Amino acid sequence: MSTHIDIGLTGAQSPALIDLEELLATRLLVQGNSGSGKSHLLRRLLEQSAGLVQQVVIDPEGDFVTLAERFGHVVVDASQSTEAELSSIATRARQHRVSVVLNLEGVDVDAQLKCAAIFLNGLFEVERDFWFPMLVIVDEAQLFAPAASADASDDARRQALAAMTNLMCRGRKRGLAGVIATQRLAKLAKNVAAEASNFLMGRTFLDIDMARAADLLGMEKRQAEMFRDLQRGAFVGLGPAIARRPLTIAIGDVETADRGSAPKLLPLPGAKAEAPAHELIFSADAPPPKKTAAKRKADAAESSEHVMARIEAAPKPAYVAAPAPDLTDEQRIQAMDDIILSMAEDAQVAFRPVTDLHRDFLTRCRIKRLGASLPDLRTFHKMLNVKRAEHSAPEKVDKKLWGKVIDLSDRLPDDMRAPFLLIARAAVAERPAPEDGEIAQFFGSHSPGRARRLLGNMEENGLIVLRTDFQGARIIAIPELEIETKALHPKLRKAGKGAA
Ligand SMILES: Nc1ncnc2c1ncn2[C@@H]1O[C@H](COP(=O)(O)OP(=O)(O)O)[C@@H](O)[C@H]1O
Ligand SMILES: [Mg+2]
Incomplete structure (x- = not known):
């Protein structure tokens, strides 16, 4: 079975491939300003690899819940679960190799950090028998691993940062392959970014981010200026799973809907309104506003028990790469020496x-x-x-x-x-x-x-x-x-x- 997934087109109009097996052995960092197309890229990556490998998405805005219908991901709503439940859901998901979207929409920042930390720790701490390879995708990773003090309480921040550091620095042996996206490299904790060996760099405006991107890619700062001119949806890729030299890639289309896109202009209700405007606002028994499809879906969130039952029943991904070999220090040193x-x-x-x-x-x-x-x-x-x-x-x-x-x-x-x-x-x-x-x-x-x-x-x-x-x-x-x-x-x- 080919382990390459197709994420779009290169500048030469040939398919841009990511070596999934290699990606599982390494990690990926995606950077680009807001609107540069990071979430779209993650979605493309998730969709293309959904049948092949288990996935967990840490989803701060509920963008990825739409994967559930098409690909069978189980959506776990942080707002509906206790901490203990989240931890055991993570363990079960690992044991049963079921893909999960952890939806952190609708909980406050502190709770977002704590829930993400608990979930990641749950994945991390599972027994050795279940160290199957999986992709762990974290969108807006600077929220969970901030470079400096953020809005959240110190405690929540510390927990999230520790969990992210574990994921990126010590996860590999346990089969966890971190794929993280951030708007601003300068806002992401350095140790978390430094462990990635694959990069996809999108449009970037600020000099400080450009400089860090150049640094990570081993490019001259001058060369990195190119990130300023990238179109939305275009990224420069580099790393063992992508390309050995910087490669420009236009990310391809996705199949599932993007819930996270910026609000579109809607016509005002005007004469079509269900009741006169002042009544809608002042009267206690005016009809409730119609909900968007997304909101209805969130309201219909399942209980944790239900989620666990679904995890146990869900289909497994077809492809599991061999877990990383357990080498002794001596063997590692010998292998490095040979290289x-x-x-x-x-x-x-x-x-x-x-x-x-x-x-x-x-x-x-x-x-x-x-x-x-x-x-x-x-x-x-x-x-x-x-x-x-x-x-x-x-x-x-x-x-x-x-x-x-x-x-x-x-x-x-x-x-x-x-x-x-x-x-x-x-x-x-x-x-x-x-x-x-x-x-x-x-x-x-x-x-x-x-x-x-x-x-x-x-x-x-x-x-x-x-x-x-x-x-x-x-x-x-x-x-x-x-x-x-x-x-x-x-x-x-x-x-x-x-x-x-
Ligand atoms: N490669 C692409 N092809 C088509 N539309 C895209 C592409 N990349 C991004 N978009 C669209 O651009 C908007 C912003 O992309 P998004 O992925 O949400 O950006 P980010 O996560 O970096 O803020 C979305 O509406 C998305 O659907
Ligand atoms: Mg996004």
């Missing part, structure tokens, strides 16, 4: 921007499902440089000594770190010193002259000592570690190992 090694083997790797390499690395980790807490840019860069140095002289070396080299490299200025590792590796492996060209290539330069200048700096700093042996071969010593590179023709060196 880094495969990158280190590429001689040209230093010529690519580190941010690109890091993103590539994270993508590959996520494809292998290596968990949420992956190395940050700096740590990754260090690991890659160490691995590249090891690869340059792969023989077995004194581990303790090599460990000292790595520790020392940590204290060096950025530009010296990589060349130092290369030189020290040669020394530890008892090899001759690398050529200038080799050193330059190692730190991503084509200029041997730059390597010479850098060696000069390192010598001035006392980090290395350069000399030539009687045959004219360069020897580089590292006084602090009492090691040095070999002469070119070791056989001619009677002194044997170590310092001459």
Whole structure:
């Protein structure tokens, strides 16, 4: 079965696909100003994946209750349920793999936050046997995970933020794949946004949001200016489940009605009114106003018992991706190591921007499902440089000594770190010193002259000592570690190992 869902058209008019299996192993962040089409996008995503995977929608405005009729989602009305009921509904929904819309319309802000927190915690805390993959969609996520103090009481805010953090940072192992949408990145808690590796960015006006979007996407701020000019319904997608390079996508049509759209102008009742206007307003027994379809539906909300019964009877989604593997820390580290090694083997790797390499690395980790807490840019860069140095002289070396080299490299200025590792590796492996060209290539330069200048700096700093042996071969010593590179023709060196 294909696990790709179609969310619209790319700029080249080909279908824009999201890899559902990959999405379940990662997460998605949608950003766009109010009216940019986020809820429409979420609806498209929900509709296209409804038959394939279980879904839970945290729906602050009751926009998504219309999914029920067409796709069988069970609507849970927060206003009709106690906290205990919400918690057990969440557990049952998980156990029975039934899709649910948690409708938070009509409860005050405090209660919205609490209900969302209780529900998310219910999903999170279910026993291991029920860690089936599911999409957890949160619209207007900045309400539940605000960057700074919001209107709600501190207590409610803390609960909601903790639940959202769990969802985004620790949910993956439990099969929970967060898909969150927000109007303003700057209003969303940073840790919640940072865990997403897939992005769909819609129209954005404010500089501060643009800057954060650029930051998250690893784009230049200048490039991110394009978000200002996006049409409603157009998004730029990026990430392991969407595209490896930023891709513009026009979101396609949806099947279910959008309850959340802005109110349309309606003709005033005028002469058609059921009674004269003053009577309608002043008289106690005037006929009640006609309700909208949506309001009638909300009034007919079910009791919690009824909801639970429906959950147990509801059909299950057809497709369940395998839960993420349970890896030991050792296995994770080994798998990461393999990825880094495969990158280190590429001689040209230093010529690519580190941010690109890091993103590539994270993508590959996520494809292998290596968990949420992956190395940050700096740590990754260090690991890659160490691995590249090891690869340059792969023989077995004194581990303790090599460990000292790595520790020392940590204290060096950025530009010296990589060349130092290369030189020290040669020394530890008892090899001759690398050529200038080799050193330059190692730190991503084509200029041997730059390597010479850098060696000069390192010598001035006392980090290395350069000399030539009687045959004219360069020897580089590292006084602090009492090691040095070999002469070119070791056989001619009677002194044997170590310092001459
Ligand atoms: N791709 C699209 N195609 C057609 N109509 C759209 C599209 N995206 C948004 N709309 C319409 O634009 C309006 C605003 O979209 P909405 O998803 O509610 O925005 P947001 O959630 O970002 O505030 C809605 O009436 C919606 O139906
Ligand atoms: Mg919306």
